[in-house]
Amino acid sequence: MNRFAELLDRLVLTPSRNGKLTLLTDYFRSVEDPDRGLALAAITGDLTIAAVKPAMLRALVVERMDPVLFGYSYDYVGDLAETVSLVWPQPQGHIPNHVPTLAEVVGRLQAASRSDGPKVLARLLDDASISARFAIIKLVTGGLRIGVSARLAKQALADLGKVDVAEIEELWHGLAPPYTELFAWLEGRAEKPRSAALALFRPVMLSNAVDDGDLEKLEPADYAAEWKWDGIRVQAVCEGGVRRLYSRTGDDVSGAFPDLAAAMTFEAALDGELLVGDPREATGTFSDLQQRLNRKSVSPKIQQQYPAFMRCYDALQINGEDLRALPFAERRKHLEAFVEALDPSRFDLSPLVAFSDWETLERLRQAPPHPIIEGVMLKRWDSPYLAGRPKGPWFKWKRDPHTVDAVLMYAQRGHGKRSSFYSDYTFGVWAGPEGAEELVPVGKAYFGFTDEELREIDKYVRDNTIERFGPVRSVRADRKNGLVLEVAFEGLNRSTRHKSGVAMRFPRISRLRWDKPAAEADRIETLQALLDR
Amino acid sequence: MRASDLLKSRPEGLYCPPGDFFIDPVRPVERALITHGHSDHARSGHRSVLATQETLDIMGLRYGEDFAGTTQAATLGETVDINGIAVTFHPAGHVLGSAQIAVEHGGMRIVASGDYKRQKDATCLPFEPIRCDVFITEATFGLPVFRHPPDHEEIARVLKSAAQFPERSHLIGAYALGKAQRVMRLLRDAGYDRPIYIHGALAKLSDYYQSQGIDLGRLEPGTVESGAKADFAGAIVVGPPSAxxxxxxxxxxxxxxxxxxxxxxxxxxxxxxxxxxxxxxxxHADWDELIVTIKETGAEEIWVTHGREEALVRWCELEGIAARPLHLVGYEDEGD
Structure with a gap:
């Protein structure tokens, strides 16, 4: 238990991806079964433990200590799980003679009935160290929130076994905690587990961005073009009555899209883009789509207002036949015939874009027929469906980003390598009547610049600080003084959370405009005009 | 004699009217008694200073030899008479040279503990609980959430991380007086024998600790001259947090x-x-150390100085011990 607790403590404060991977692989390497498998399940969200409500936790602790002292403590710390882990009084004369393993903790929690759950939890907390208490409380209150995705955990497993992460993703849904056979395989002690489960995720094929000069080397006739839809990549798999809708990384998202899942009455594995609207009439915008994202459950009203559908662009398997080895041209034929027979309000075909040369395609790319199109995809006619991101068969050629000239307002210190640099920038544009302009913040960006530019901005921030709040500095920015940043972004959403009313998607610094006077930066109206398009 | 006649708070700090001296005054005064060398307690410019020899040495290193008009070294456990008031210094376990100051007159003994801790520390003498009528305690960590684990477990985590990330350097932020030397000493006790790189701000004080027989092993300046970037791979570097x-x-x-x-x-x-x-x-003492210490002094009354006074006062109330905050100004609540 203590090693798991220590792992959580480290992960939550480690910003770098590589650092997290090292911590995870070291943990998986040094901890035995079944503890490591249970830890893995806790991180990927595959561990089921009956939840304890925060109110119950609070009740447990104030039975054991002065409520006023608890109140002072909670006010100071601000996080219930952490406060309870720190103030939990060990019973008088109670010296635990055994540190429970993670498996013991999980076993006792899973065996507890609803009514004796709190009592079991209290006994566990009595026996645990402070860090372990925190970990136990996180397990029972649900959601570790340690900044590690299931995908990253699988990458750590891949590193451990020196295998491709796609292999793990393909296996994943056929396995269950504590994953003993998976670890045995990764450590070379057993054969790769064979999965008998149905409707498994198949690792997806990804594309590379078109770089300068790439197209000159390619023959237009070798490639099909499709619009690149700015929805979410999904894989719809139905096999022997089991239906699953997976995200790009293999997370099961069927629960969030019950309307689409209900229409999956076929035997196939299809690859496509999840969008909202009715494909026969109108495709919703990204703002519409957002109404359906990041929700655990979704009300009938929202489902009706923003129905989900799938725009299919590839077929991996149809009626038991694996098509992945076939060339794209063949798969496409199968797909076209197959989609024909599906519910037309839930499935349609991603149309091909006809073109004869790159110039024609470039013109189409710059003026797409729908706002949710963010560019074009190029797919080699003769390429099989390959897991991962092979260079050559698939390209994404995105629409050029929008840019805006904004003024640097606040800078925050970075993490890790950048902890001595002011590297996270909040920028604003002008608003208000002439003569009384004010900057309103419109976004935050922390990449897009070179190391040399970072040093220059850092110096500028230090030389032009007007106020400091912890790790944040407020930078001189008015009509006469200020650093203008050209910010590139992919799109703009309406936002009620931001004072400016807009939220940028994927903003990054594209150029430093040392030459441009602050007063000549853009106005908020420029951004608002983009919203209304 | 009433306790409040023997010691009372004034804008300059804690004052003893019959003895005409201050304890840890924050402004220059005629006569100052100083518990330890941290700059919010030990300031320069007093006419005369009474403190342990180590505290006087540390003040000299920080402010220059002329930091006070005259100085007098207090010997731990030996009573000094100041205008008829009996004054005794006792170890406080905070940093090298740190002391509690017991002030006694007419059957009333007050102990001003300054800053203190109870965890073992190889760089200074351990705290001694002194029986008294009034105990003046700090409350930097005066909330039940503050529970300090054993220090060797914390140092073990650095060494484990250094082994896990051999290509990176570990930068340990630690206050220049006391904490930095304690961290270095703990590293040595844990068997770490490579050179420790230090920021220039730590050099004088670390040399002083070594001269007092506290072995910190080989220390090297953490400067570019001592090596290229790659040479610091796997290094442990200690410096003030601000650096x-x-x-x-x-x-x-x-x-x-x-x-x-x-x-x-x-x-x-x-x-x-x-x-x-x-x-x-x-x-500093954590919550458990604070309440254990209050009980061990047997004091009937507790005065709480800088930090989170309210929780400690509440605890005393629950235990039936009279307690009140002293509201002294000028001390760091956030030090450590």
Whole structure:
């Protein structure tokens, strides 16, 4: 238990991806079964433990200590799980003679009935160290929130076994905690587990961005073009009555899209883009789509207002036949015939874009027929469906980003390598009547610049600080003084959370405009005009 | 004699009217008694100073030899008479030279503890509980959430991390007086025998500790002259916390920032400060140490100085011990 607790403590404060991977692989390497498998399940969200409500936790602790002292403590710390882990009084004369393993903790929690759950939890907390208490409380209150995705955990497993992460993703849904056979395989002690489960995720094929000069080397006739839809990549798999809708990384998202899942009455594995609207009439915008994202459950009203559908662009398997080895041209034929027979309000075909040369395609790319199109995809006619991101068969050629000239307002210190640099920038544009302009913040960006530019901005921030709040500095920015940043972004959403009313998607610094006077930066109206398009 | 006639708070600090002296005054006064060398307690410019020899030495290193008109060294456990008031210094376990000051007159004994801790520390003498009528305690960590783990467990985490990330450097933020030397000593006790790189701000005080027989092993300046960036791979570097946000830190390869402080108990504090590896090593008493100490002094009345007074006062109330906050100004609540 203590090693798991220590792992959580480290992960939550480690910003770098590589650092997290090292911590995870070291943990998986040094901890035995079944503890490591249970830890893995806790991180990927595959561990089921009956939840304890925060109110119950609070009740447990104030039975054991002065409520006023608890109140002072909670006010100071601000996080219930952490406060309870720190103030939990060990019973008088109670010296635990055994540190429970993670498996013991999980076993006792899973065996507890609803009514004796709190009592079991209290006994566990009595026996645990402070860090372990925190970990136990996180397990029972649900959601570790340690900044590690299931995908990253699988990458750590891949590193451990020196295998491709796609292999793990393909296996994943056929396995269950504590994953003993998976670890045995990764450590070379057993054969790769064979999965008998149905409707498994198949690792997806990804594309590379078109770089300068790439197209000159390619023959237009070798490639099909499709619009690149700015929805979410999904894989719809139905096999022997089991239906699953997976995200790009293999997370099961069927629960969030019950309307689409209900229409999956076929035997196939299809690859496509999840969008909202009715494909026969109108495709919703990204703002519409957002109404359906990041929700655990979704009300009938929202489902009706923003129905989900799938725009299919590839077929991996149809009626038991694996098509992945076939060339794209063949798969496409199968797909076209197959989609024909599906519910037309839930499935349609991603149309091909006809073109004869790159110039024609470039013109189409710059003026797409729908706002949710963010560019074009190029797919080699003769390429099989390959897991991962092979260079050559698939390209994404995105629409050029929008840019805006904004003024640097606040800078925050970075993490890790950048902890001595002011590297996270909040920028604003002008608003208000002439003569009384004010900057309103419109976004935050922390990449897009070179190391040399970072040093220059850092110096500028230090030389032009007007106020400091912890790790944040407020930078001189008015009509006469200020650093203008050209910010590139992919799109703009309406936002009620931001004072400016807009939220940028994927903003990054594209150029430093040392030459441009602050007063000549853009106005908020420029951004608002983009919203209304 | 009533306790409040023997010691009372004044804007300059804690004052003894019959003895005409101050304890840890924050402004220049005629006669100052000083508990330890941290700059919020030990200031320069007093006419005369009474403190332990180590505290006087440390003040000399920090402010220059002329930091006071006259100085007098107090010997631990020996009583000095000041205008008819019996004054005795006792070890406080905070940093090298730190002392509690017992003030006694007419059958009334008050102990002003300054800053103190109870965890074992190889760089200074351990705290001695002194029976008294009134105990004046700090409350830097006066909340039940502050529970300092054993310091060797914290140091073990640095060494484990250094083994896990051999290509990176570990930068440990620690206050220049006391904490930094304690961290170095703990590293040595844990068997770490490579050179420890230190920031220039630690050099004088660390030399002084070594001259007092506290072995810190081989210390090297953490400067560019001592090596190229790659030479610091796997290195452990100790410096004042402020230096790590500074350009100075850029010379080290992909540093993992560590901070040795009792505040690191709170995750959000570590997160806000960009600390990747928090080390809960404190030179102040934690909650359990505060309440154990209050009981051991047998004091009937507790005066609480800087820190989170309200929780400690509440605890005393629940235990039936009279307690009140002293509201002294000018001391750091956030030190450590």
């Amino acid at each position: 790590f946000a500074d350009r100075w830190a850029r010379r080290f390869p992909d540093p993992i920032s560590c901070f040795a402080s009792g505040w690191m108990r709170i995750r959000q504090r570590a997160k806000q400060g960009g600390v990747e590896l928090p080390l809960i090593i404190s030179d």
